Amino acid sequence: MAEGQAPAPYSNENLLFLTDEQLRQGIEAMFFAYRGFTADPDRILADLAYGRAHHRAVHFINRAPGTTVNNLLNLLGVTKQSLNRVLRTLIEDGLVESRVGRNDKRERHLFLTGQGKALEQKLSDAQRARMRAAFRDAGPEAVAGFRRVLEAMMDREMRFAYARLKDNAP
Amino acid sequence: MAEGQAPAPYSNENLLFLTDEQLRQGIEAMFFAYRGFTADPDRILADLAYGRAHHRAVHFINRAPGTTVNNLLNLLGVTKQSLNRVLRTLIEDGLVESRVGRNDKRERHLFLTGQGKALEQKLSDAQRARMRAAFRDAGPEAVAGFRRVLEAMMDREMRFAYARLKDNAP
DNA sequence: AGCATATGTCAGTGTTGTTGACATTCCAAG
């Protein structure tokens, strides 16, 4: 493997030298951490009749109230048919409200109802608690590094979407 | 919300103060980054008749050759029925070999065949390439922070499993 | 001998994703 070769000593590249082993550890860290990341909301959702897809939809509708279906589609990276199934149950159950667009009446703008906000709170409280504990354990500089690496790992369009959400923050 | 309150000025807590907004950004970063993290192997797997579950199995068998089914079960966090379906196809297709244990004949020890190693290489090359690019962009200190936060986010048992894999590294 | 462990298997179910096809509504350009 090309990446298995050691760099010349004293080269600047040494600072950036990444062995396959280091990269593998990064990969495994992502895998195990993501399991932890989703574990708490998953436990809550198991009791209700909802799954992870509902959680994601509710999260982003809360984050960007009034978002269109198409926008949500891009954020979530699924097909409209897949999202529609989830949205339909959320609307039927009174967690999400879908309002026809004023300017463009083809578009539907999505909002959480009181009930929807309550579920979002419950789920994100659990997820934030773990994130807070991890951030606290690791310290502020580690958190900054964590964010830098994750941003660099995203696809281009998702990096933009992520930045846009940050700016639109309430 | 309790966590929405600002800490007293000049308190040590300031260094660790984490707003809901910061935590939400961390959550979204995890979500978008994980999408990127799995995107490249997923594209490769789509052409073959395999899925993400096969990738995970092949990864850990490569990582810990001779591992037992039970050990793999714990690493992956799935039921034996679910893992068995994946392992069966991998064994039938000649990517994985299952050897009866010498000491304990109830156990099966799992190994990648040449073919299995080839697939593992192909998949992990793609995944490592992205990880390498992200690590390079973010820099060494960021990588250290990234790892610290992810470790802190794992469940206890997974943190141990992760450490054990690091130590057993070839 | 009897219980526990490790594994494999069968059957049924649920969530989430996919494709493909088709209808509706509406904006905008010619």
Place this chain on the structure above:
DNA sequence: CTTGGAATGTCAACAACACTGACATATGCT
């Protein structure tokens, strides 16, 4: 004002991957 395309919704079929529950087999340990 007609037509083309965009945004959305819906139906049907299907696949991957997870789950539970039940049962079988072989083995190890006491």
